[in-house]
Every structure is written in structure tokens, then in C-alpha cells.
Amino acid sequence: MALLPILVAPDPRLKLKAKPVASVDARVARLMEDMLETMYAAPGIGLAAPQVGESLRVIVVDVGKGEEERAPLRMANPEIAWASEESIPFEEGCLSLPEQYADVTRPRAVRVRYLDEAGAAREIEAEGLLAVCIQHEMDHLEGTLFVDHLSVLRRGMIMKRLQKAMNDKTA
């Protein structure tokens, strides 16, 4: 396994629409493992392939409580099969927008179809944090960041704050 470098906004690669996985082969399975290792090390609860520079429809998610109770999900070509009418606001962050947080409103529950690490078709119903996390990661496959759900003003403020933080770090 390997740690992968995580792209930080406004990297233009984060704005691309990712391509479907043709088949979950050894390379894709390896990518999933590397993404999980990278996500745990960050640490984060979700990561999408475009964030590590791979324009593929692959996401990994784990909202389990720490190392004791890991519950990793590896998903290729995820699709929303159903979303609840009820929406809830949730405070989101993103490894590509380090240390920036804002409330985003999304469907409270979703049912998602995907291929697992063995290429088997699966379906999962998620609500609360898991539903939020899966939807956030799926957004990355469309080139959408959580700040794209906010007002232009709010997004501008966050991007400016991020730019300043990154400048301070490299200064």
C-alpha cells in the first residue's frame, strides 16, 4: 500500500468529471486500498479518486469510530438509486480544503448502487453522517466541492481563507 498525495483546491483536476471504471481489476482494487490508507493517515472519513489525481469513479468511506471499529466501504461507479425528500444541514469539511468547514444541506438518507472491491454489484442504504459522506464523495466525481453548494460570497470567503492558510504554511 502507498500514501498518495492529496490535491488541494483550487487545483483544476478537482473540477473534472471522473470516468466510469470499466471493470474493478487489480489496479482499481489497489487504488482503493491506497486511497483508504491515505484517508486514514490524513485523517479523514472519505476520499474520492479525483482527490488523488485519478479521474475515475471510485470513492472510499469509513465513518466508523476509530481504529477499533473500522468499517471501510470501497465503491466503484456509485449511483444514487433513491434519495429522501427530507434534507438536513450538516457541517462538512474536505481533505482538499484543509481546515475549512461549512454547513451543507443534503438529503438525509440515500440508497446507493455500486461495485465493491471484488467487482460485485451492491446496494447500501445510508442515513445521517454516512449518507452525507457518501454524497460528498460522489460530488467529487462530478468535479463538485462542498463549497460549490454555498453562496458565491461564502465560497469566496472560504477560498480566500484557504489560500492564506496555504501561503502561511509554505512561507
Ligand code: NI
Ligand atoms: Ni471532499
